[in-house]
Amino acid sequence: MSKLNTANPAWWRLLAPQHWPTWLAFLTLRLLSLLPYSLMLKLGPILGRLLMSVWGSRRSYVDQNLKCCFPEMEKSKRLALRKKNFESLGIGLFELVVSWWGRESLITELSHVKGLEHLEAAKAKGKGVILLCAHFTTLEISGRFLRQHTEFTPIYRKSKNPVAEHQIVYWRSRKLGPMIHRKNLRNMMRTLRKNGVIWMLPDQNSNRAAGIFAKFFGIEASTSTGLSRLAQFTESAIVPFRVTRRAKGDGYDICFFPALENFPSADIIDDTQRINDIIESWAREYPEQYLWIHRRFRTRPDPDAPLFYDK
Secondary structure, three states: OOOOOOOOOOHHHHHOHHHHHHHHHHHHHHHHOOOOHHHHHHHHHHHHHHHHHHOHHHHHHHHHHHHHHOOOOOHHHHHHHHHHHHHHHHHHHHHHHHHHHOOHHHHHHHEEEEOHHHHHHHHHOOOOEEEEOOOEOOHHHHHHHHHOOOOOEEEEOOOOOHHHHHHHHHHHHHHHOOOEEOOOHHHHHHHHHOOOEEEEOOOOOOOOOOEEEEEEOOEEEEEEOHHHHHHHHHOOEEEEEEEEEOOOOOOEEEEEOOOOOOOOOOOHHHHHHHHHHHHHHHHHHOHHHEOOOOOOOOOOOOOOOOOOOOO
């Protein structure tokens, strides 16, 4: 765990009894980092099945998402996919451990890079690069792989838990470098205009004021327009970037795809749909590794429509 910043007058609040379970959770993660990676891969699915059995609300979100996104799939197959998805989530928690405390040689050993030339070509244009990524269960370890090939700035969303926020910001910043809050558009533009690289994940539900509706698996989904607007303001290249876990447990495929052509266009709705289509194609290819526990369709086009999720 990280040291507290005692120069901050509010630091002592993080030691209040209501935060002790969170501190215990992070201490447990730190102890798990002592395990061999091969053992983590075996324990991950067990942890995932445990989460599936006790995390009822998230299990229901996964069920609803899979039912609506794969209506043609038989129920038995959706249940099997749900199980694999939670197993993947469990492995992802161990990948967080590797990301924060794993040795660099292990990261190198697990890395199988494809298409790095696309990132280099985009950087050579001198107007910055926006990496288009998505919320896969491999998200946390993706940053460590990416950091081996380029300096970059992650865009992050603040955690509601102050202890989790403290730990996440500390360890991600230490391993990946400074981060920018998702609402700090000025710093994003400043970074890109210095030919920097920023890492964005636009596939979470956006509130009605900040997004527009574009289809995701044929369902209207409120989607942030921030990536498109940044590209318009800075003329930065958009390079899709994806990290997926290999089926045999022998590492990860780190894929950089060619920069999007004719992006942004004159139509921000078309641009947003184009982004959703890319992420959907990835989720269809690796459905067990996509983060289905998120309430992607929470905001509906009709504010008076029934809730998409039960809770």
